[in-house]
Amino acid sequence: MLLGLRQRPEPAGVGALVTVLAEGLPQWRQRPLVVPVPSWKRQANPLPALVCRELVRQLGYRRADLLERSRPVLGQHHLGRTxxxxxxxxxxxxRRGPRLGEALGRPVLIVDDILTSGATGCSAATALETLGWQVVGLLCLARTPRSRTRTGRPPSGP
Structure with missing residues (x-):
């Protein structure tokens, strides 16, 4: 479904997903600042921005386009975690650090569509934290399943 929404963005569908997602979000003292993960592709993934728009509309969060790509990356579909x-x-x-008083107590959520390894979110968080933002989490619509062994069972261990 998410891959279909990437190709044919449907605001009503994204809105419904965010409504369900919002039920599991904590109640912060101060409404979070939501930061969409920017795409490096010419045909950008519209979902992070659409999710942010819905979080602003439905929950009164504030959006800030603080991130930009510093360099292109390889497509990650066939890469392992390392x-x-x-x-x-x-x-x-x-793009900028917090203005006077802006970051004090305001949680920052990075918004992406699908979490696989966490590499994109970690890199985005590092860029934000370097300039003084307080990143409290990564908000995604889906998580890819853990890889399975040849027996079909999930790998053992943490």
Missing amino acids: LRLANQEGAFRC
């Missing part, structure tokens, strides 16, 4: 982390390292820069 290569994804290396691929995303330094891939973002933060």
Whole structure:
């Protein structure tokens, strides 16, 4: 469904997903600042921005386009976790630090569509934190399943 929404964005569908997602969000003292993950592709992924728009509309969060790509990265579809982390390292820069009093107590949520390894979110968080933002989490609509062994069972361990 998400891949279909990437190709044919449907605001009503994204709105319904955000309504369900919002039920599990904590109640912060101060409404979060939501920061969409920017795409590096010419045909940008519209979902992070659409999710942010819905969070603003439905919950009164504030959106800030603080991130930009500092360099292109490889497509990550066929990369393992270690290569994804290396691929995303330094891939973002933060456009500005917080203005006087802006970041004090305001949680910042990075918004993406699908979480696989966390490499994109970690790189984005590092860029924001370097300039003084307080990143409290990564908000995604979906998570890819853990990889399975040849027996079809999930790998053992944490």
